[in-house]
Amino acid sequence: DAGVIQSPRHEVTEMGQEVTLRCKPISGHNSLFWYRQTMMRGLELLIYFNNNVPIDDSGMPEDRFSAKMPNASFSTLKIQPSEPRDSAVYFCASSLEETSYEQYFGPGTRLTVT
Amino acid sequence: DQQVKQNSPSLSVQEGRISILNCDYTNSMFDYFLWYKKYPAEGPTFLISISSIKDKNEDGRFTVFLNKSAKHLSLHIVPSQPGDSAVYFCAASPNTGGFKTIFGAGTRLFVKA
Numbered sequence: 001d002a003g004v005i006q007s008p009r010h011e012v013t014e015m016g017q018e019v020t021l022r023c024k025p026i027s028g029h030n031s032l033f034w035y036r037q038t039m040m041r042g043l044e045l046l047i048y049f050n051n052n053v054p055i056d057d058s059g060m061p062e063d064r065f066s067a068k069m070p071n072a073s074f075s076t077l078k079i080q081p082s083e084p085r086d087s088a089v090y091f092c093a094s095s096l097e098e099t100s101y102e103q104y105f106g107p108g109t110r111l112t113v114t
Numbered sequence: 115d116q117q118v119k120q121n122s123p124s125l126s127v128q129e130g131r132i133s134i135l136n137c138d139y140t141n142s143m144f145d146y147f148l149w150y151k152k153y154p155a156e157g158p159t160f161l162i163s164i165s166s167i168k169d170k171n172e173d174g175r176f177t178v179f180l181n182k183s184a185k186h187l188s189l190h191i192v193p194s195q196p197g198d199s200a201v202y203f204c205a206a207s208p209n210t211g212g213f214k215t216i217f218g219a220g221t222r223l224f225v226k227a
Contacts, residue, residue: 042120042220095213
């Protein structure tokens with residue numbers, strides 16, 4: 001298996017622009033997570049899906065952030081409009097079930113908003 | 115409010131010596147604990163875990179110790195190798211499952227040859 005796939009790996013954009021991050025989870029995994037990593041706060045959970053349904057989005061910082069999972073093999077995290085403080089590494093992870101403890105992470109997308 | 119705390123941002127150890135990474139948690143509902151390892155430009159990967167019914171779990175050079183009364187866990191790496199240089203994240207989950215996993219901020223380990 002190819003593991004969790006994320007694209008793009010790097011994204012540089014200007015403040016105010018829309019940014020879309022993409023994720024393909026491991027085939028057969030039912031849960032998908034979006035995390036943000038910053039120096040100060042480490043890994044923060046933004047949202048997680050179970051069977052393509054958003055279950056907990058309490059970690060989404062603002063209405064500028066939205067996430068979708070239209071099918072079991074694809075998810076997006078969108079920031080509109082982007083701001084410099086959104087600069088971080090965004091990780092997607094998947095797990096077999098929501099009760100599974102071990103999560104499998106993608107390589108991340110490094111977002112820079114200037 | 116950080117429920118999982120890794121108070122040491124970095125740690126430097128000589129090759130062959132023991133590395134000890136520490137983690138404290140505040141939520142007594144946490145029931146399962148994990149350590150993840152992260153290399154630059156890669157995502158975190160699962161390293162080792164421990165259930166709250168145990169106080170020690172060993173896997174090769176890696177051992178995790180859990181002290182529930184102190185709400186403290188540690189990861190021991192013996193002997194440390196240069197390839198162990200990475201960021202280590204401590205994580206904790208309640209018994210309801212991994213979807214409520216909380217991660218610490220990470221500790222960067224440098225193993226000097």
